[in-house]
Amino acid sequence: MARTVNEEKRLERRKRILEEAVVLFAESGYSNTTTALIAKNIGVTSGTIFQYFPTKETLFHAAVLEPLEDIQKKSLAMLQQDESPAALIKNMVEEQFNHIYSYTNELRLVQSVLGQRIRFPELTQQVLDSIKVMTDTIECVYAKGQSLGEFNPGFSPAMISRSYISFLNGVALTLGEDIVHHPEWENLKAHAYYLFAPVQHSTN
The missing domain is CATH 1.10.357 (Tetracycline Repressor; domain 2)
Structure with missing residues (x-):
């Protein structure tokens, strides 16, 4: 049960990261969008983002x-x-x-x-x-x-x-x-x- 709850939290956090990335990449472009800003906007650390997406390029491709x-x-x-x-x-x-x-x-x-x-x-x-x-x-x-x-x-x-x-x-x-x-x-x-x-x- 704990694994299920944790997995749901992971999926929800990944979804939030991706949704915010889509908005910022669309508004500001690839170069002007930083993982730090994405992290700040959703209340996590940059390190947290890299747990789901190894690089900014990987995140951009997913977005x-x-x-x-x-x-x-x-x-x-x-x-x-x-x-x-x-x-x-x-x-x-x-x-x-x-x-x-x-x-x-x-x-x-x-x-x-x-x-x-x-x-x-x-x-x-x-x-x-x-x-x-x-x-x-x-x-x-x-x-x-x-x-x-x-x-x-x-x-x-x-x-x-x-x-x-x-x-x-x-x-x-x-x-x-x-x-x-x-x-x-x-x-x-x-x-x-x-x-x-x-x-x-x-x-x-």
Whole structure:
């Protein structure tokens, strides 16, 4: 029992360190963010941080990749349910737009890395690989939907999937936490879905 409690405390402390690191790295950048400041903000010593992350670089990589993995895991789960491609895509859009505002700092951090590819070549490639898993999955679902007549057959599945991810990131980074209070919020979700060009079947 004691081990379970201690492990829970360790996981919670690691989570706090990572969350604070995401915020500071996103706001101030890699060079201007110190482990000492991260430690101070959450009330621990710098030594405590190094018990979980051996180096500042290790912490930075985790701050970039772990939230991205979390976003991806939730999104892929939406696309693996037993429904039609059109329903899967619509559910994915709904899920992502309902929660994307929670990842504003995380997405800003990802964009920062992608904007400094020479400085962070290995990390950039890991980010791109992660994004590719998502776009490839969307592409497959969309292509299947096209074959079933649910989406416009004249569009490239590859371009559609990449356009959607770009739109999603742009909305999150532009509106941030104010996204759900934006007067066009519901319209933004609708436009995200219509990027896939769903075919409007006649009811007559």
